[in-house]
Amino acid sequence: MFKFNLTQFERDCLDKQGQAYKDLIALLDHMNTHSGDLPHMEFFNLPPRLNVEKRVNYLLNRIITSVSFLFTSTDSQIEPYLVVQLFTHQRWLALIFGVSVLKNADHLINLFLIKNTPQQIEFKKNKIILILLLYFPDSQFNIPIDQIWLINKEITLCWCFAILSNRHLITEEACTKREKILEFLAKISMEDIKINVKLIPEGILHDVYMHCSYAFTPLKHEVKKLINKIIQTYLQYNNISGTTPVPLKKPHKILVVVEWFTSAHSIYRTHSKSLEGLKDHFEVIGAGFSNKIDKVTIQSFNKFISIPKLSLAKQVQFIKEIIKQEQISILYMPSIGMSPLTIWLSNTRSCIYQIIALGHPATTFSEYIDYVVVEEDFIGNPNLFSEKILQLKSNGMPYRYPSHTNDYLSNTNSFKKSSEVAIAVCSTSMKLNYVFLSTLNKISRHSKKKIHFNFLIGNARNLTHNYIESSIKSIIESDCTVYSSRLYDNYLQCLNDNNIFLNPFPFGNTNGIIDCVIVNKIGICKTGDEVHEHIDEGLFTRLGYPKWTVCKTIDEYIKSAIKLIDIYSDFDTNYHEEVKTKLKDKVINGDVKNLAYLFMSLINSKNDSNK
Missing domain, CATH: 3.40.50.11380 (Rossmann fold)
Known part of the structure; x- marks a missing residue:
């Protein structure tokens, strides 16, 4: 079991900075492989009578203090391979600062600035690596990307990929950075620039590749062209080339x-x-x-x-x-x-x-x-x-029913009577964003009924849950509860205690919709041109939900949500049983051989063309 010697790390930050960076990377790597959890720590001098929460905060404060000294007192250049590893794990360093009272590292970045006005920001160019390592998603600084690009292209890409790889881009500052980065990278072509791909954090490229889908900009997938070229260069370095496909032979x-x-x-x-x-x-x-x-x-x-x-x-x-x-x-x-x-x-x-x-x-x-x-x-x-x-x-x-759902399929409350309307939001942290959460605020402001939002987050535990909860509650104005990750049965129980559900956007739900149907809930979704938006519309249509529950704009989403809040109790148990029947007939049951027929048609057409 990995143990982090906090006392030794503090000493290394004072007089062995090269080793201190390695220690920090080891800590962040553990968090990366353990969903953000801190490792077992060895340390000197723990104050007495600290409960678990205060003990964690105490340790985080000591880590932040040491990291602050390490970054602000580093005079020599950090080894390039360490820089790549630090950017690879920047999201976990951002989490450590994000769950603290500091929220970000702007106070440290400020030490490296020469000028900071609304019109211009100027910084010490020899500190660009340290600045960008501390330039977290929730930073309130606005450092122009094209400005740092002119200084160092590899380091700029490292920072861009580090931000995009983060699983918790929820705040307005974080969402704004994501949109700007994706639009900037859409203009970059590997053919036009010379980049040493060995200085790019390979280990997070797949996160960038996936997470770009959660953005709003129509250019969001363009970054994949850049990632593909980087990976193809890696393949060339490793002498991996395209192979001549083997001829089609039976048995296929x-x-x-x-x-x-x-x-x-x-x-x-x-x-x-x-x-x-x-x-x-x-x-x-x-x-x-x-x-x-x-x-x-x-x-x-x-x-x-x-x-x-x-x-x-x-x-x-x-x-x-x-x-x-x-x-x-x-x-x-x-x-x-x-x-x-x-x-x-x-x-x-x-x-x-x-x-x-x-x-x-x-x-x-x-x-x-x-x-x-x-x-x-x-x-x-x-x-x-x-x-x-x-x-x-x-x-x-x-699709396949999740296990342990029989009781819910046959026996659930169609709605919960209460003075307030409980609204479920089934999501991972990646699907949450400032625009969606601001839309929930508009719904609660215009609703005649009191609302309580219940966020059921699939990847929230310990420190990550603390950060996600804090971020959501910094935006949501009405009462809300942010649930940590839980076993499926318990998750369904929590879901069953709600009256309706609202799907996140622009990246909607698939299994989350089915889960809501299983516990007799009706909801609202937003559709669009992207397949990850349109799946919601497809499922809602199969289930026979009213057409007004599928919305094309945010304004429609708000109006439909308010309407559903007012009339959700009109959808009685019989209605939900009909929806469950459609779920079974049009989603769970289907033509399991359709895919096989399509694949065989490809092979047959290839064989015909070779005759």
């Missing part, structure tokens, strides 16, 4: 590379049935990490190959070797972006057909991904995809 085999595929994970709920439907026409070979699959989910495959713990480059070579040895016809990735490997695989040719589904609903902008699998009522604007669309019927990817 599909290699399914999964990122997360445990029985409790959403990807298993949404994609396992259609995977199992492939077995009549293909030998379905799964590949993934042994700790991301279990004895239930492994049954979705005819055979499963565990990917060894190697470097990313060697894992790509491992997958390529499987494809060659097994003579794979189709490389299929149900989701892409939750782990680095799938993004790397999407940037090289390994198979005749390389196809993704919408486990994370967005385009790849990769020239090596041929098709994206989408249900016909989820597509949105097809021009937003770089891939060709492999269109399923609306019931062509049936």
Whole structure:
């Protein structure tokens, strides 16, 4: 078990700064692999009679004090490899400051400024690395990105990727930075600049790739073009080139590379049935990490190959070797972006057909991904995809009920009578943003009834929960409760205590909507051109919710929410039972072989063209 020697770290900050940075990286790396939790600490002189909360705050204050001294007293340049690691883990340093009374490190950045007026900000250029390491999402400074770009392009990219990789961009300051960064990076082309990609934090590129979807700017996915070029350069450095695909041979085999595929994970709920439907026409070979699959989910495959713990480059070579040895016809990735490997695989040719589904609903902008699998009522604007669309019927990817839902399917309260209206917001922290939360404020201001928002956050525990709760409550004006992550049964119990639900935007819900239906709740969603917006509309339509519950604008969303707050009790138990029937008929049950037929049509068309 990793132990962090806080006392030694404090000493190193005084006289061994190189070692102190390594100590800090080790601390932040532990937080990264333990959902933001602090490690066991060894330290001297703990004040007496501190409860758990005060003890944690005390330790955080000591860490912040030492980090403050370390960063402000560093005279020499930090080793480049340490700089990359520090930016890789900047989000956890931001969390340490964010849960403290300081909220950010602006007081430290101010020490490096020469001039700071509303019209101009000027800083010591030799301190640019330290400034950007401390320039957290919640900073109130506005340092022009094009200004730091002219000073050091690699360091600017490090900072941009560090901010975009953060899972908690909730405040107005954080959301504004995300939008500006994505619009700036949309203008950057690897062909036009010379960048040493070895100075770019490779370990967080997949987070940037996925998290850009949570932004509002229409240019948000453009950053993937830059990421793809960076990864292709990494592949070249590792002598990995596109391989000549093996000819299509019977029996046809599909290699399914999964990122997360445990029985409790959403990807298993949404994609396992259609995977199992492939077995009549293909030998379905799964590949993934042994700790991301279990004895239930492994049954979705005819055979499963565990990917060894190697470097990313060697894992790509491992997958390529499987494809060659097994003579794979189709490389299929149900989701892409939750782990680095799938993004790397999407940037090289390994198979005749390389196809993704919408486990994370967005385009790849990769020239090596041929098709994206989408249900016909989820597509949105097809021009937003770089891939060709492999269109399923609306019931062509049936979902699976989560485990332990039978009691809720047969016995739930249709609504809870109270003097206030309890509104559920099912979300991860990534889906929360200042615009959405401000919209909730407008709803509560204009509603005639008293409102209590209940935020059920899927990735909130310990320090991360403290930060998320603090950020939400700094914006939300009405009463609210921010729940930490909990087991599914307990989560459903909390959800059942609400009257209605409101979907987040611009990135909506899929499984969250189904969870609300299971406990007899009706809600409001916002639709749009992006597939991750349009899925909400597709599901609401399948469930037969009133058309006014699907909104195209924020103003419509506010009006519809207020309307639902007033009349939600009109939707009685019989209505919710009808919705559950539609859930079963149009979402849970469906054509499990639709995907197989589409894949076979591709292979048959290829065979016909080769005749």
